Amino acid sequence: MNERRGSELLDIQRKMAAAVMHPLTSGDNMTRRRRDGAVNRDEADAIIKPNDRLTSFERLEIYNRMYWFRLYSCFEEDFPGLKAILGSAKFEKLMREYLTERPSKSFTLRNLGSRLVEWLEKHPEFVEPRRELAMDMARLEWAHIEAFDSGAEELLDPDDLMEIDDDSRLRLQPYLRVLELRYPVDDLLIEIQSENGSSDSASNNASAERKTKHVRRVAMLEPEEIYLAVHRQENSVYYKRLEREDFRLLRALLNGDTISKAIDTALDGSALTEEERGVFLQQAFASWVRLGWFPRQTSNEQQ
Amino acid sequence: MLALSYFFDDRFIDLDYFFEWGTPVPANRFNGYTDYGVGIGLRIPHYEHILTRKPVVDWFEIISENYMVDGGRPLEVLDRILDQYNVVQHGVSMYFGSASDPDPEHLKRLKHLVKRTNTPWLSDHLCWGSVDGRYTHDLLPMPYTWEAVEVTAERVKHARDFLEVPVVVENVSSYAEFHASEMTEWEFLNEVVEKADCGILLDVNNIYVSSKNHNFDPFTYVNAVPAERVAQIHIAGHSKFEKYILDTHDHPVLEPVWQLYARAIERCGPTATLLEWDDNIPTFDEVHAEALKAEKFLAAERKKRGLDRPKEDTAKPLSEMAGAGR
Numbered sequence: 122m123n124e125r126r127g128s129e130l131l132d133i134q135r136k137m138a139a140a141v142m143h144p145l146t147s148g149d150n151m152t153r154r155r156r157d158g159a160v161n162r163d164e165a166d167a168i169i170k171p172n173d174r175l176t177s178f179e180r181l182e183i184y185n186r187m188y189w190f191r192l193y194s195c196f197e198e199d200f201p202g203l204k205a206i207l208g209s210a211k212f213e214k215l216m217r218e219y220l221t222e223r224p225s226k227s228f229t230l231r232n233l234g235s236r237l238v239e240w241l242e243k244h245p246e247f248v249e250p251r252r253e254l255a256m257d258m259a260r261l262e263w264a265h266i267e268a269f270d271s272g273a274e275e276l277l278d279p280d281d282l283m284e285i286d287d288d289s290r291l292r293l294q295p296y297l298r299v300l301e302l303r304y305p306v307d308d309l310l311i312e313i314q315s316e317n318g319s320s321d322s323a324s325n326n327a328s329a330e331r332k333t334k335h336v337r338r339v340a341m342l343e344p345e346e347i348y349l350a351v352h353r354q355e356n357s358v359y360y361k362r363l364e365r366e367d368f369r370l371l372r373a374l375l376n377g378d379t380i381s382k383a384i385d386t387a388l389d390g391s392a393l394t395e396e397e398r399g400v401f402l403q404q405a406f407a408s409w410v411r412l413g414w415f416p417r418q419t420s421n422e423q424q
Numbered sequence: 425m426l427a428l429s430y431f432f433d434d435r436f437i438d439l440d441y442f443f444e445w446g447t448p449v450p451a452n453r454f455n456g457y458t459d460y461g462v463g464i465g466l467r468i469p470h471y472e473h474i475l476t477r478k479p480v481v482d483w484f485e486i487i488s489e490n491y492m493v494d495g496g497r498p499l500e501v502l503d504r505i506l507d508q509y510n511v512v513q514h515g516v517s518m519y520f521g522s523a524s525d526p527d528p529e530h531l532k533r534l535k536h537l538v539k540r541t542n543t544p545w546l547s548d549h550l551c552w553g554s555v556d557g558r559y560t561h562d563l564l565p566m567p568y569t570w571e572a573v574e575v576t577a578e579r580v581k582h583a584r585d586f587l588e589v590p591v592v593v594e595n596v597s598s599y600a601e602f603h604a605s606e607m608t609e610w611e612f613l614n615e616v617v618e619k620a621d622c623g624i625l626l627d628v629n630n631i632y633v634s635s636k637n638h639n640f641d642p643f644t645y646v647n648a649v650p651a652e653r654v655a656q657i658h659i660a661g662h663s664k665f666e667k668y669i670l671d672t673h674d675h676p677v678l679e680p681v682w683q684l685y686a687r688a689i690e691r692c693g694p695t696a697t698l699l700e701w702d703d704n705i706p707t708f709d710e711v712h713a714e715a716l717k718a719e720k721f722l723a724a725e726r727k728k729r730g731l732d733r734p735k736e737d738t739a740k741p742l743s744e745m746a747g748a749g750r
Contacts, residue, residue: 129604130571131523134555134564141560168567170601172639174667180600183668188560225559228517228530229489272494296495356497 133168140164141184142224144217149189151182192220195230199266200237201317202258202310206251206339215247231270234263254342257302261310261360264298264351268358271296274416281418287381291374293414298351299363299371305345307360309338352412361412366391367405454590454623455655456544460510460696462722464715467701471501473708481712483510485698486541489517492533502540511541512656512696514625515548517559520579520593520616521566522552535587545590545655547625548583550576550613565598568605568612577619584622592623592655597633597662597671609634610648623655626692628684629671629700633662636669642680646687654692659685659718660700674703676714686721693729694722 143155154160165177172180196216197204204212223236238259241248248255272295285291348368350361363371366387373383388398409415451457461482466474473479484505491502505511517530538546551563566572584591595613607615617624626649628642635642659682661675677685677699689695699715726732 128523128571128575130521130567130569130575131555133567133602133604134523134552137564138555138558138560141562141564142558168602168604170603172601172637177600179667183599183670184562184564188562191561225561226557228527228554228559229492230561231489231493270493270496270498273496353496356500 136164136168137181137184140181141188142221143185144221145185145189149186151178151185189217192216192225192230192233195233196220199234200259200262202262202306202313203255205309205313206255206258207248211247215241218244218247231266234259234266238263251339253344254304254306254339257300257304257306258310260300261302261306261349261351264300265310265358267298268296268351268353273353273413276413277410277415277417285380285418288379289418290377290379291383292416292418293371293375294352294416296353297371297375297414299368299375300349300351301368302347302349303344304342305347306342307347307349307362309342311360312338352414354412364401366393366401370405371409452623452652452655454545454592454653455696456590458510458544458696459694460512462715462718463510463512463696463698464711465514465698465700465702466505466511467705469705470708470711475501475504477708478508479708479712481509483512483696483698485512485514488513488515488534488537488546491540492530492537499540506541511543512698513537513541513543513546514594514698515546516563517553517561518548518579518583519553520548520550520583521572521576522554522579523575524555524557526579526582527557531583531586538587538589543589545592545623546587547592547594547656549596550593550616551596563596565596565600565602566612567602568607568609570606570615573612573615573619576616580616580620580622584620590623590655591620592625593617593620594625594627594658595630595634596627597630597637597669599637599668599670601638608640609638610645614648614650617650617653622653624649624653625656625658626654626688626695627658627660628688629658629660629662629677629681632678632681632684633669633671642684643687646684646691649688649691651692654688654695656696656698657685657688657692658698658700659715672703673700677717682717682721685718689721689725694725694731697722 139155139157139159140151140161143152143161146152151161153162161181162176162178165181169177169180171177193213193216197212200212203215207215219237219240220233223240225233227233227235238256241256241259245252245256248259274294348363348365350363350367350371352359352361369389370383370387373386374380378386384402391398393401451459463483463485464481466484466486474481486502486505491498493499502511515534518526518534534546549563551566553560553562553564566576580591580593593613593616595609598609605612613624616622626646628646631642631645634640635645659677660671660673661677662681663670663672663675685697697715697718699711699718701711701714705711
């Protein structure tokens with residue numbers, strides 16, 4: 122199937138999408154004049170019929186509002202930690218700008234936040250003055266989404282170990298993500314998730330109390346360099362704190378380095394003694410095998 | 425009685441079951457020759473109830489996109505549901521009416537899921553929602569033009585051929601009409617399904633909502649639909665606003681919608697029926713009780729047609745009920 126050039130259908134759909142996906146006003150109404158200068162009343166009149174109760178503009182506005190309300194709702198659900206850090210007003214502004222500049226290119230709303238971290242790196246003004254904290258939270262929340270429903274492969278077989286040597290490349294489970302963070306956002310997110318999921322969530326008083334607690338907790342959060350694995354056990358997502366060496370080793374393996382090169386990277390600049398290094402490596406690999414982080418390795422991947 | 429038999433998907437099917445003195449019953453090629461009864465949408469708040477209490481339900485409809493992932497809890501739950509229930513896939517992002525080319529990755533993932541669920545048919549909407557690779561995640565209305573008939577039918581055929589499963593299209597509720605339209609909505613639906621040779625998922629709530637928003641008689645719509653192509657029916661609740669009605673799926677089914685449903689059943693026979701409840705979702709038992717109100721219409725129509733539905737096997741496809749081996 123080829124896209125239809127000179128198509129009336131395509132023309133109508135482009136015009137309607139441009140109006141529907143354009144940001145609402147601060148009062149959640151359809152804007153009269155779009156950023157590209159187009160006048161929405163004229164655009165609506167050109168394609169949509171009025172009826173005895175609604176103008177063309179008002180009918181188009183129903184879709185414009187539904188589009189944004191749906192996306193807001195989904196985005197809030199995916200990034201509750203970022204919202205707690207920024208507050209509702211700043212979060213909404215960020216959301217509106219992000220989704221305008223990075224409209225969904227996926228059939229599923231699951232991927233709505235897939236480009237948020239990359240976009241925030243280009244637009245730090247939306248997360249000032251808590252830039253590093255907010256960026257860390259956005260990274261963690263996207264890693265959580267990825268860990269939740271990415272694939273899991275068959276576990277490493279003891280027989281596979283016979284074929285692994287220093288030059289092998291070890292694959293890790295597709296759901297595993299490792300993060301280097303400047304704030305302990307894992308604790309904060311667990312607290313927020315726990316409170317948001319509490320049974321009193323229908324109460325306005327409880328909601329206001331939660332909000333106050335969030336603000337206080339965020340304000341008190343001190344910087345602390347942490348390394349984190351975001352992983353999955355029995356289909357629940359967990360955050361596991363890592364040592365610096367663990368993180369560097371896992372990151373190198375995820376990047377496709379050989380085992381020997383990954384170990385060199387992990388231990389470069391490490392304070393561990395020679396003796397401690399051997400113990401560290403043994404314990405690290407044993408722990409990760411127990412957690413199921415290594416899937417079966419195909420023969421060409423071991424080379 | 426006609427003495428007919430048929431091989432479908434390597435299974436022997438006794439077509440005597442489907443014809444009573446020449447009267448077609450709802451099992452048809454568009455719903456994989458099944459007689460599924462009354463189902464409800466599988467929704468997250470009900471997971472625990474379903475998995476622990478194992479309530480008797482004829483079938484569940486899943487939103488395909490929620491399970492088009494590579495792993496994790498969504499697929500674990502789905503597999504446990506599939507172990508015990510019949511499941512039919514319903515999509516929200518195929519956008520048969522979009523003028524831009526479909527995403528091949530979407531179809532690949534959908535086919536993977538079809539193999540997992542063994543859905544006897546697959547439904548999605550007669551609408552558009554993406555253009556130039558950008559997704560609105562909404563079910564946007566079509567301009568009812570001949571060009572749109574061509575584009576939509578071509579995409580339905582493409583999906584059916586790729587997925588190798590009957591594809592049925594659902595009429596959407598709408599809040600806008602286009603100057604460009606050259607026919608009514610029901611004429612458009614009929615043209616698309618004839619041209620694509622596909623089935624219909626008739627949403628009587630959507631017909632009611634659109635009839636109020638666009639000032640037409642909803643019975644004219646229901647009466648115009650080719651009954652022999654109706655594979656499934658949707659019922660749902662809606663919300664009334666001052667100047668329009670929204671298809672919110674957050675209420676019980678309202679009386680005018682039941683009246684339309686009764687007429688649809690009268691025309692189409694006792695067809696697989698599904699209650700949609702997507703917002704302000706009450707307990708499983710409340711949703712199921714609301715859905716089962718449809719049973720009285722189905723039972724009355726079965727009685728009128730002299731049909732009996734085998735009670736013990738209500739949740740099994742007719743292809744299995746026919747009894748013959750592969």
